Structures are given as C-alpha cells and as structure tokens.
Amino acid sequence: MGDSILDVMEQLVPIGRFSRMTRLSIKALRHYDRIGLLQPAEVDPSSGYRYYRLTQTRTAEAIRLLRGVDMSLDDIATVLADDTAPDVVDKLLDRHRERLAESVRVQQRRLTTVQRLITGKEPLVPYDVTTKTIDPITVVSIRRHTDKAGISTAIGESMHALYATVMGSAAELAGAPTVLYHDVIDEEQSGDLEVALPIAEPADPIAVDGDMVRRTVDGGMVATTLHHGAYDEIDGAYHVLAGWIAEHGHTPGFPARELYLNDPSEVPEDEQLTEVQWPFG
Numbered sequence: 249m250g251d252s253i254l255d256v257m258e259q260l261v262p263i264g265r266f267s268r269m270t271r272l273s274i275k276a277l278r279h280y281d282r283i284g285l286l287q288p289a290e291v292d293p294s295s296g297y298r299y300y301r302l303t304q305t306r307t308a309e310a311i312r313l314l315r316g317v318d319m320s321l322d323d324i325a326t327v328l329a330d331d332t333a334p335d336v337v338d339k340l341l342d343r344h345r346e347r348l349a350e351s352v353r354v355q356q357r358r359l360t361t362v363q364r365l366i367t368g369k370e371p372l373v374p375y376d377v378t379t380k381t382i383d384p385i386t387v388v389s390i391r392r393h394t395d396k397a398g399i400s401t402a403i404g405e406s407m408h409a410l411y412a413t414v415m416g417s418a419a420e421l422a423g424a425p426t427v428l429y430h431d432v433i434d435e436e437q438s439g440d441l442e443v444a445l446p447i448a449e450p451a452d453p454i455a456v457d458g459d460m461v462r463r464t465v466d467g468g469m470v471a472t473t474l475h476h477g478a479y480d481e482i483d484g485a486y487h488v489l490a491g492w493i494a495e496h497g498h499t500p501g502f503p504a505r506e507l508y509l510n511d512p513s514e515v516p517e518d519e520q521l522t523e524v525q526w527p528f529g
Contacts, residue, residue, distance in 0.1 A: 406443035
C-alpha cells in the first residue's frame, strides 16, 4: 500500500512551495523563523534551505488571518503558544476585536470630517498657533512603550492607576491630566509616552511604587494650539505645530504634551478640548 495519511501529513515541503500554499511571502516566513513565531521543521545544514511540514499550514493560516486584521506579532505569538491558557487567548482576541471596532469608528469620523472640509463646513486648518513659556511641574507619572493602536489603552490604564494613587494620598491635583510623548508614535513606529498628573507636593511626599514615579518635568518655550474634538483626530494639531516650528526656523524638541482640559466622561467627543504643546529651540 502507499503512504499512510500520517506519512503524507508529515511530508516536508521547501519554503518556496510552503509560501505558495500559505500565501505568506518567503520574506515573511524568514522573519517569522527569526523571531520564533513559525520555525521550519528542518533546515538543510549545507545550504540553509528551510523545509516545512504540511501540518504547519494550519499555524501559517492563523498567522496570515491575524496579521490581516493588524494583530501584533507579539500578541499572535501568545495566542498560538501551546502553553497559553484558553481564557488568555479569549481576552486577547476580545481586546483586538474592540480595537478593530474603534478603528472603524475612527475612520468613519475621519470620512465625515473630510466631507465637511470639502463642502466648506469646516476650515481647512482649524488651528491657531501661539507661543508661551511654561513652568516646571511636579508630577506622578507612568511611562509606557506602545504602538499607535495601543495608545488609548496605555493612557486609560495608566490614568486609572495614577488617580487611585493621588486620591489616596495627601497630594492635590495642580493641573490638567497630561500625556508626554517622548517619541513619535505612528503607523510605522512605536515609542514611549508618559501619562502624568500634576500635583502640589504635600509636606509628606506621595508614595509611589512599581512603574510609577514622582518627578519634575522641565518647563520652557512651547508652540501650542487647541484641539476641539475626539482625541484620535488630534494628528492635525501636531502637523500644524510642526509646520509652524519649521517655518519659523526653530528645531522641535521632546516631549510634546497633550493637556486634557475637560472630562471625556462628561462631554461628547466633539466637545473634548485638548491643549497640545510642542517645545522648540
């Protein structure tokens, strides 16, 4: 008799054929090998050529589908790991489902804004730029590394922890909740942001632990503008500030700041008010 079904399923195929079968590029397969996400079953020691088992097509298809909905490679690795508990997988998938739903809402709002710009119902550049010198401030803060899709979650979780600490201490809030961007975070790159609450330091200093710190944020000259509307539509304010800084012969600095001037739980999205400050020299 011919080969058994098990023998066929264990058959090795070269990377080129596996790429065609799974619709994953050879470049992607090599990358997934390097990071340990999808490693070949065998590697020819003389040529370095990679071979895969047909049984690995199931994993490859899962990766392709999850990448197709923009799940991060780190999250995909967790979802597919043999030792990941089912409830953890469910939470990761639910969290990503929420991100996708929010992304759809963001795109719908952007289309509405474009339509209003085209019809002249909104000014093309609805930002006025001014400059001012800001003073140093004392804050309690949490610094997080994130990609663009994770900004909202990083800010929300950090802000919750900070408020719990400050409200449970003798410290008093001394300014608007603030996020400092130490890096540019966009569709192409991740970076560091710092969620901060300005405080009036009490006689008995506020106790912090874990990844929370108490520190002084430097002051200095900033270009600033006000953004009216949803937080995820704030990119235009940064573009205007960057243009103003360049046009006036200055050099942009970091961190840029967002100060949230009203409570998003008390006003609709189109009434949210954010001051954007960008230091320059």
